[in-house]
Amino acid sequence: MIQWPRWIPVVARLASVFLLSACGRDGAAPTDPDDVTQWSGDPAAFRWNLPAGVSAPVVPRDNPMSDAKVELGRRLFYDTRLSVNGAFSCASCHRQEFAFADAKNLSVGATGEVHPRNSIGLSNAAYQLSFGWAAPSTNSFELHALIPMFGDAPIEMGLKGRESQVVSDLQGVALYRQLFAVAYAGESSPIRIENVVRSIAAFQRTILSFNAPIDRYRRGDAAALSAAAVRGMALFESRGCTQCHAGADFTLATVPGRAAEAFANTGLYNIGGTGTYPARNRGLMEVTGSAMDMGRMKIPSLRNVALTFPYGHDGSVGSLDAMLENYARGGRLMQTGPNAGDGRDNPYKDSRLRAFALPPGDKADLLAFLQALTDSAFVTNTTLANPWR
Ligand code: HEC
Ligand code: HEC
Missing domain, CATH: 1.10.760.10 (Cytochrome c-like domain)
Incomplete structure (x- = not known):
């Protein structure tokens, strides 16, 4: 009552x-x-x-x-x-x-x-x-x-x-x-x-x-994804992305029981070849004090990822294109500046990451897949909008 x-x-x-x-x-x-x-x-x-x-x-x-x-x-x-x-x-x-x-x-x-x-x-x-x-x-x-x-x-x-x-x-x-x-x-x-x-x-x-093209596709509407996005989805799997970006929200961080695997160092930094990340952004290490946790950040959800630019825990990756290049390389290369170093060789980099070839066609397909995670009804849903306007 x-x-x-x-x-x-x-x-x-x-x-x-x-x-x-x-x-x-x-x-x-x-x-x-x-x-x-x-x-x-x-x-x-x-x-x-x-x-x-x-x-x-x-x-x-x-x-x-x-x-x-x-x-x-x-x-x-x-x-x-x-x-x-x-x-x-x-x-x-x-x-x-x-x-x-x-x-x-x-x-x-x-x-x-x-x-x-x-x-x-x-x-x-x-x-x-x-x-x-x-x-x-x-x-x-x-x-x-x-x-x-x-x-x-x-x-x-x-x-x-x-x-x-x-x-x-x-x-x-x-x-x-x-x-x-x-x-x-x-x-x-x-x-x-x-x-x-x-x-x-x-x-x-x-x-x-829950209304992105990928959701409609998962619910059985084969036409919801373009052919490029379907190819991108296969690459997303075969290039190892789903080891971390798995489940309903494309992250282990929402998969019950997998929280311990939901943090990773993706080789964005390797300052002076020591494996170090910039101060105040050293990931789980700041919580645990353990060197092994250097640069380990939560695996972000990729829902609506095309809208959540710029990327990475410090917003230092400007585009999805750049993100894919870093992954393909096996880590990010910073040639100059105080954070210079090759992230590919970061000793704390997650062992799930493997470099891979990224020809332009594959990149376009992966981008088409990531774009298909955008839920346009979500960003215009009036029940989530500013009620004071
Ligand atoms: C070892 C686990 C792991 C694997 C494998 C992995 N990622 Fe990630 N991903 C992460 C983590 C952790 C971050 C955040 C890294 C940071 O900011 O330091 C991230 C960030 C991203 C982002 C940026 C999201 C945002 O909101 O900032 C994108 C896009 C992305 N990953 C796509 C991919 C793709 C595509 C692949 C496959 C080529 C892939 N990831 C493989 C763990 C992983
Ligand atoms: C100054 C900008 C700013 C304001 C204001 C702000 N946030 Fe955030 N929010 C952030 C940043 C930056 C992060 C990431 C923080 C981190 O990891 O240290 C974050 C993270 C979060 C997260 C974590 C999401 C996840 O998946 O891990 C939630 C939830 C959140 N904010 C909710 C809120 C709420 C609720 C408020 C108001 C009470 C708020 N935020 C105000 C910037 C802000």
Whole structure:
């Protein structure tokens, strides 16, 4: 039975029941996003919008999904009130048109501080076993969100020490007072940081992309891929890419039970022939302290990869073409500059990588395959878009 908050008038409750059955979260945009009565706080009323055969992501027991919570999370994800300068939001570095990456080599935070890493696209991030390029113990959206919000090395949103300010800013917005009350019914002061984090996490669990040509092909529509993309798919397998970019999201990082294999040094650097990666970007080594983990980064999902340029953990690979050249060579050659060295000979390079010949026809086919991982409906899906516009 749905527990309606007392303040919602009876007429609105009836309207809400009608609207929910009419829209759900199946992609139909609500008529008036500011009309809070259409959002249900009942977890049982929440519907995943997944193709047949795709299982729902894991949801923590203490943060069940609901329509109201997801809408609240969407509001917060796009809300510049969640930043020290009032001009930044999660979406500043995770933009829908770029599959929720940011098209910058390195992200820039609210205070102008440059992040050492490239923003990660969020397509199907709900299935990731860990969050960040090299943070194996950050294993939920709830844990991860604290980093951009409150972290200070680097500063992203710059909210450290401003918790009560954020809460009072949110309390000043009527829509938030209403949505928090529906999403966290029964709590006496629902507007608190834990619930901000929970809501953003719930929204991120709906950033789902299963409509690329490759998905339609996998569902049995042979015509969804061009002949070139089909040839590229075969090359992707035979050139060893699927050893790491495997499974539904083209990464072991979303394949349950394979998390330990989901990090690799791909020979992007080999500073002075010592195997070293640049400071602040040494991968798992920064967590474990073990030299063997030098340069080991999470294998990124390749969903919507054509939109998540530039590439690599530090955005230092400008194009998919350049990425393929590096793989074919067996590592990247940096001829000049402070990071000069031949990544092919990096002693910590993953043994799954093997150089291969890359004639122009093969390259074109591989690129056609990578382009076929783009879900154009995803980047225009209104339920994922900025609700404040
Ligand atoms: C200053 C830009 C910036 C802002 C603001 C920002 N992010 Fe990120 N995000 C990044 C970067 C850069 C990474 C990669 C970080 C790393 O590996 O160290 C990242 C990684 C992530 C990941 C990991 C994805 C994966 O598959 O591993 C998630 C989830 C995420 N961000 C969500 C958020 C949320 C939620 C917010 C708002 C609360 C937010 N981000 C704000 C830049 C940003
Ligand atoms: C040993 C595991 C492994 C293999 C094999 C592998 N990759 Fe990767 N791939 C990675 C890792 C790890 C990264 C991130 C590396 C970094 O930034 O330091 C990556 C990054 C990429 C990126 C950039 C994605 C982004 O968002 O930045 C593309 C594209 C890519 N790989 C395609 C391929 C292709 C094509 C092949 C086969 C020729 C391949 N990979 C083989 C592990 C692998």
